Amino acid sequence: MASENVFVDEWDVDAPQQAVYETLVEARTYPDWWKPVYISVEGDGHVTHHHFKGRLPYTLRVRSELVEEDPPNRFDVEVDGDLRGRGTWTVTVRDGKTHVRWDWIVFADRPLLRYLTPILRPAFRANHNWAVARAREGLEPYSRARAAEERI
Numbered sequence: 001m002a003s004e005n006v007f008v009d010e011w012d013v014d015a016p017q018q019a020v021y022e023t024l025v026e027a028r029t030y031p032d033w034w035k036p037v038y039i040s041v042e043g044d045g046h047v048t049h050h051h052f053k054g055r056l057p058y059t060l061r062v063r064s065e066l067v068e069e070d071p072p073n074r075f076d077v078e079v080d081g082d083l084r085g086r087g088t089w090t091v092t093v094r095d096g097k098t099h100v101r102w103d104w105i106v107f108a109d110r111p112l113l114r115y116l117t118p119i120l121r122p123a124f125r126a127n128h129n130w131a132v133a134r135a136r137e138g139l140e141p142y143s144r145a146r147a148a149e150e151r152i
Helices: 017-025 027-033 111-151
Strands: 004-013 038-043 047-053 059-070 074-081 083-094 097-108
Touching: 004 083, 004 111, 017 027, 017 074, 017 083, 017 097, 017 111, 027 038, 027 047, 027 111, 059 083, 097 111
Parallel strands: none
Antiparallel strands: 004 097, 038 047, 047 059, 059 074, 074 083, 083 097
């Protein structure tokens, strides 16, 4: 049986809420700003196919479906593939910035990952933390540029 992985990440972004929300909900933008984690994202916006990596020597592929949306505050996705589970992105205004919270509950379904999760959980968590640090680096400048373009 696969072992559950629960991640909760929060950070503030100095960009308008709407721009941050639109950047996050439009997964096809991820390769543009979530570097070098995201290799590719294809799809129609509602259902997307993601190919990404962390620092560990493997890549992951998932199918993501947007299942709930409350723009510009929250959206939920369900994923299956090498990871199976649910992610919730919450985007709120806090102290003049946009606060991002990502709740990610996934099961590693790739056989090797499934069997190694109990042993390598600290390495998987470090891998996730590295990937989220890349999101923190890229989300703000991309969202600010998006907001500036919308004002033109």
